Amino acid sequence: MIELRNITKTYESDEMKTPVLKGITFTIKDGDFVAIMGPSGSGKSTLMHILGALDSASTGQYLLDGKNISDFTEDQLSDIRREKIGFVFQAFNLLPRATVLRNVMLPLIYAETPVKEREKIAGRALLSTGMPEDRWNHHSNQISGGQMQRVAIARALVNNPSLILADEPTGNLDSKTGNIVLGTFQRLNKEEGRTIILITHELDVAEHADRILHLKDGLIVKDSLHHTKRIIKMNDYDAD
Ligand SMILES: Nc1ncnc2c1ncn2[C@@H]1O[C@H](COP(=O)(O)OP(=O)(O)O)[C@@H](O)[C@H]1O
Numbered sequence: 001m002i003e004l005r006n007i008t009k010t011y012e013s014d015e016m017k018t019p020v021l022k023g024i025t026f027t028i029k030d031g032d033f034v035a036i037m038g039p040s041g042s043g044k045s046t047l048m049h050i051l052g053a054l055d056s057a058s059t060g061q062y063l064l065d066g067k068n069i070s071d072f073t074e075d076q077l078s079d080i081r082r083e084k085i086g087f088v089f090q091a092f093n094l095l096p097r098a099t100v101l102r103n104v105m106l107p108l109i110y111a112e113t114p115v116k117e118r119e120k121i122a123g124r125a126l127l128s129t130g131m132p133e134d135r136w137n138h139h140s141n142q143i144s145g146g147q148m149q150r151v152a153i154a155r156a157l158v159n160n161p162s163l164i165l166a167d168e169p170t171g172n173l174d175s176k177t178g179n180i181v182l183g184t185f186q187r188l189n190k191e192e193g194r195t196i197i198l199i200t201h202e203l204d205v206a207e208h209a210d211r212i213l214h215l216k217d218g219l220i221v222k223d224s225l226h227h228t229k230r231i232i233k234m235n236d237y238d239a240d
């Protein structure tokens with residue numbers, strides 16, 4: 001479970017201070033699928049970096065699974081990231097000339113996972129995103145944008161994270177392939193029980209989550225439930 005208590009973040013340089021988050025308080029339960037929505041510059045990525053233990057807040061408390069990680073050292077934060085969190089970004093950040101399978105195995109190579117295990121874990125992650133098996137040996141620059149994002153999601157899954165943070169994951173996709181990616185997140189949430197936090201500036205995208213936290217000028221201005229747009233028709237996977 002995630003609990004933020006009055007989190008603030010101010011970027012400071014020699015000449016100036018830029019207050020970005022101005023007192024954020026909310027709770028997200030295990031297994032929730034929440035969107036954080038707000039216009040450009042509202043502080044979404046800053047908030048995601050804090051939620052993902054990539055950066056620390058200036059003030060306030062962040063409780064993750066009951067532990068106050070606000071005061072953790074960089075080493076302790078990196079343990080948290082490795083144990084619990086998967087990241088997906090707008091840019092897919094794949095190695096273009098490596099195969100799909102190798103891209104997904106990469107974090108396991110760094111983690112020194114035994115060779116035999118790597119392929120098994122990566123294959124499971126790819127299946128879980130619905131990536132067609134006949135593409136696994138393609139180079140990652142030879143597949144569609146929607147498939148690239150699914151490979152990036154598979155790569156985020158190999159450490160079996162309970163929490164997935166996705167920052168504008170459909171930002172580089174047309175709406176049809178974007179929807180396939182949103183369906184993938186819905187399946188990871190509903191069928192695998194992973195907590196998902198989806199960051200977006202678009203209402204249409206946010207409505208695929210079950211709850212929307214609206215961020216404006218560094219504050220949560222609305223916390224709403226709505227009729228979720230459902231995509232999971234899993235057999236659609238090969239549509240792109
Ligand atoms: N490392 C940084 N140093 C200084 N200012 C930053 C830094 N990162 C972001 N900002 C500023 O913080 C504000 C919010 O940025 P960001 O969190 O990226 O918003 P969003 O993701 O909603 O577009 C912007 O005004 C941005 O210029």
Ligand SMILES: [Mg+2]
Pocket residue numbers: 044045046167
């Ligand atoms: Mg951003």
